[in-house]
Amino acid sequence: MKSLLKIALSGILLCSGHFLMAQERKTVTGTIVDAANRDVLPYATVVITEVSSGTRVTGTTTDENGDFEVSTTAADFLVEISFMGYQNKTVRDFDTRQTIDLGEITLSPDAEALDEVVIEGERSTVEFKLDKRVFNVGSDISSTGAGAMDVLNNVPSVNVSIEGEISLRGNTGVQILINGKPSVLADEQSNALGTITADMIESIEVITNPSAKYEAEGTSGILNIILKKEEKKGFNGSVSANTGTPDNHSIGVSLNRRTDNFNFFTQFGAGYRSLPSDNESINSNLLDNTEVRSNGTEYRNEAFFNITLGTDYYINDYNTLTLSGNFAYEKEDQPSETTLGFFNAEDVLTSEYLRDENTTANNPKYQYDLQYKKQFRNNEDHVLLFSTLGSFFGKDQSSEFTNTPTVGSGADPDQRTATDFYQHDFVFKLDYTNPFSEQFTLETGAAYEINNVGNEYAVFNLENDEWIADESLTNNFEYKQKVLGFYGTGAYEGEKFGVKLGLRMENTDLNTLLTGTNEENEQNYTNFFPSAHTSYKLSDNHSLQLGYTRRISRPRLWDLNPFFNIRNNYNVRRGNPDLQPEFADSYEITGIFIFEKASLNSSVYHLYTTDVVERVSTFENNVNITMPMNIGTNRKTGLEINGKYTPVRIITLSGDFNYGFFQREGNYEEQNFDFSGDQWSLRLNSKIKLPADFDLELTGNYESGYPTVQGEVSGFAFADVGIRKRLWNGKTIVNMGVRDIFASRIRESYVYQEDFSVYDFSKRGRFFTLGISYSFGKGEAMTYSGRR
Structure with a gap:
């Protein structure tokens, strides 16, 4: 028995030893x-x-x-x-x-390996959600070493030009988020997005009609880039240089270092650019048949520098802290000349003078961002997010206008202006998302935004060799706005059918003050913004979505500031401190179809807007004064179609078409502004992969004319072309572009009234750009576009 026990113990110890080993x-x-x-x-x-x-x-x-x-x-x-x-x-x-x-x-290299991965690997797919579409990045993209811009360009409804401009359903001004929150990495004005590579991206969410979770202020849509959690290691960066004519010269560097616990990112750039604009206007007095005609070229030359620093600190798998900051400095120079001619009833030039402008400005700006994100253990989508954002923009500007007679002696006096401007913005946000189950999700949160602006503006006229302040145009404008918002949404999403309901409440407290005249405007209003979305999945690749949202468009600062611009003192733009916000109810039904080689979105929409802001012209002493006014309502019904088609691997075609019919109703100063009209736009884009790693892009645009409350705006067409060459497996990219090839992007507007008419013309002209970018790390080179 003892022998058996020894043998058993020895066996146990031997097995334990093997197990421990x-x-x-x-x-x-x-x-x-x-x-x-x-x-x-x-x-x-x-x-x-x-x-x-x-x-x-x-x-x-x-x-x-x-x-x-x-x-x-x-x-x-x-x-x-x-x-x-x-x-x-x-x-x-x-x-x-x-x-x-x-x-x-x-x-050992394998020439056939790439094709095998593309065929056998997991392909990218589109998943339909209630109020968004999710583009899941498969190995057909993530394994190619591409950058974030290339991934975005594969998303249906999204287009990225060769110069890096992102549009959604043909509209620019898209808000880009990283993991559901703003980030300097998503700043389209910098090259920081280029440090994100395809294999870091898990999915991209496309939101064309934002729910009550997002601010009620209008937006062209949202792209939310979701990064893989396990992709935390690597060093990526890129260096870019650009040149062009008119002057458009810049250099930019972006760096991104990811470790287990930290993600460091920085971007800095510097450059100089010039934006000339040819302008012409005709003010016609229909009572005495006299005219004031002006034409000239306006310049806006800018030297700029910016630097961004930031870090994500992954405290653990469930807590992340982000701190980032940006500083920029701009120096402006605006040498412009305008010729003003005065014609009598017989169309004879009676006098003329040259108005020469010399404007300089220094613009410091900075921004900082602190964010804390907590994920709960029960579900990766169970998230609490707190963020705070602060920013400052300043402008110290001075202008001098010299009027030199060329015909006759009737020149207006020389003028000077001085501007001391500042803007402080603060935003505090708290967002909480809790998916109770696979079908039910609750979202709630709050936001508080503070805008504090001051604009001290002075105009001086030269009288008897002495500069005398023009009291009618000199004042200090103070603007303070506070917006407090709360929201809640609830969603049910089944296998085929889903519904999401939300409500947002925002209180706006606005105060403007002209300190010189003590004119004060106080507005305090509370509004509710409901949203409703529902979707039905016909199949894995076909879906119908129905949405309703209520939006607000608050007056911009410069629309409220009564003293704006006297560059041409016969065409003066002023703000209106009594301007009220626009409110819009948006209804939309969308059919989404994803095919093997194509995607198609078709939407029918109706937009009802109250207190519509229109720019209204008044005429006094042959001077055209334009001010924004709230005039009546607008009902617009339209059709939007956009699609993307890849007939063969080397060709991608995309297009956006929008047609809308509108009915305007309103009155201003006993004048009836009831009228109707239509407006449409078309954008066609083709991208062709040529031999030797060349990419060619051709874009054509057309915007139709449309009637306004006092006249009409003419239509115009323009085209852009770009070509890109990839070197060293995409590590270096050389791109060349021509914007507005035929210099046909001409804006013309007409005002027709009983006692006066106004014609305005402006043209930017043709732009040539040339850039080169080199990347190191995982991704392909991304271009720094030279923007400020």
Whole structure:
């Protein structure tokens, strides 16, 4: 019995020893290189597979030096290595000691590997949600080493031009979020988005009709880039240089370093650009048949510098802290000339003078952002997000206008202006999302926004060699606005049918004051903004969505500021401190169809807007004064169609068409403004992949004319072309573009009244651009477009 017991104990100890040995953690290291030229292969995939079960137990990727380190507790395993464009390799023979150094492992190029991955790998798909569409990034994109811009360009309804301008359903001004929150990485004005690579992106959410969760102020739509949680390692960056004519010169550098706990990002750029504009106007006095005609070229030359610094700190798997800041400085110079001629009833020039402008301005600006995100353990979508944003913009500007007679002697006096402007903005937000189950989700939160603006503006006239203040145009304008909002939404989403209801409440407290005359305007109003969305999935690739939202468009600062511009003192623009906000009810039904080679969105919409803001002209002493006014209502019903089609791999065609019929009703100063009209626009885009890694892009645009409350605006057509050359597997990109090839983007407006008429003409002209970008790290080079 004792012998049997000893044998049993010995067996138990022996098995325990083997079990403990099997649980010992082993570390495998090595370096992956190209078999042909011995170059290191960064971001190759290394997988540990257990021999007995064939299960992949763990894995990693190589760093920028081709090195890797991975740990496992498996007793008997093999190492599998793969990299895009190379033959896979399996390493089986090595000593199973605690530290295993595989040394230098070579991979041989495989010309057919790319095609195999595209065919056999997981393809990108579109998933329909209640109030959004989700583009899931598959291995057909994430394995190609592309950048975030290339991923966006594959999303239905989204277009990215060669210069990096992002549009959604043909509309620019798209808000871009990273993981549901604003980020300097998503700032389209910088190159920071270029540091995000395709294999970091899990999905992109497309929101064309935002729910009550988002601010009620209007937007062209939202793109939310969701990053993979496991993609926290790597160093990415790009350097860009641009030049062009008219002057458009810039350099930019973007860097992004991701570790297990930190994501550091920075972007800085500097440049100089010039924006000339040819202008012409005719003021006709129909009572005495006299005219004032002006024409000239206005310039806006800018030298700029900006730097952005920020970091995401991953406290643990459930808590993230983000801190970022941006500082920029702009120096403006506006040398412009305008010729003003005065004609009598017989159309004879009686006098003429040249108005020469010399304007300089210094514009400092900064922004900072602090965000805290908490994810709960029960569900990755159960999230609490707090964010605060502060910004400042200043302008110290002075102008001098010199009037030199060229015909006759009737020139207006010389003038000077001085502007001291500042704007402080603060935003505090709290958002909470709780998915109670796979079908039911609750969202709630609050936001508080503060806008504090001051604009001290002075005009001086030269009289008897002395500068005398023009009291009618000199004043200090103070603007303070506070918006407090609360929202709640509830959603049910089944396999085919879903509904989402929401309500947002916003209180607006606005105060404007002209300190010189003590004219004060106080507005305090509370509004409710409901939203309702429902969707029905006809199939995996076809869906119907129905949405309703109520929106607000508050008056912009410059629409409220009564002293605005005297660049041409016979065409003066002024603000209106009594301006009220517009309110709009938006109804939309959309059919979404995703085919193998094409996607199509078709929407029928109706928009009912009250207190519509229109720019109204008044005429006094041949001076045209334009001010924004609230005039009546607008009912607009329209059709929007946009689609993307890839007949063959090398050609992508996209188009956006929008037609709307509107009915206006309103009165102003006993004048009836009831009328109706229509307006339509068309945008066609083609992208062609040429041999030798060249990409060609052609874009054509047309915007029709339309009637206004006092006249009409003419239509115009224009075209852009761009070509891009990829070098060294996309690490370097050279691009050249021509905007407005035929210099046909001409804006003309007409005002027809019983006692006067006004004609305005403006043209920017043709722009040539040339840029080069080089990237290092995972992604392809992204272009820094030279924007401010």
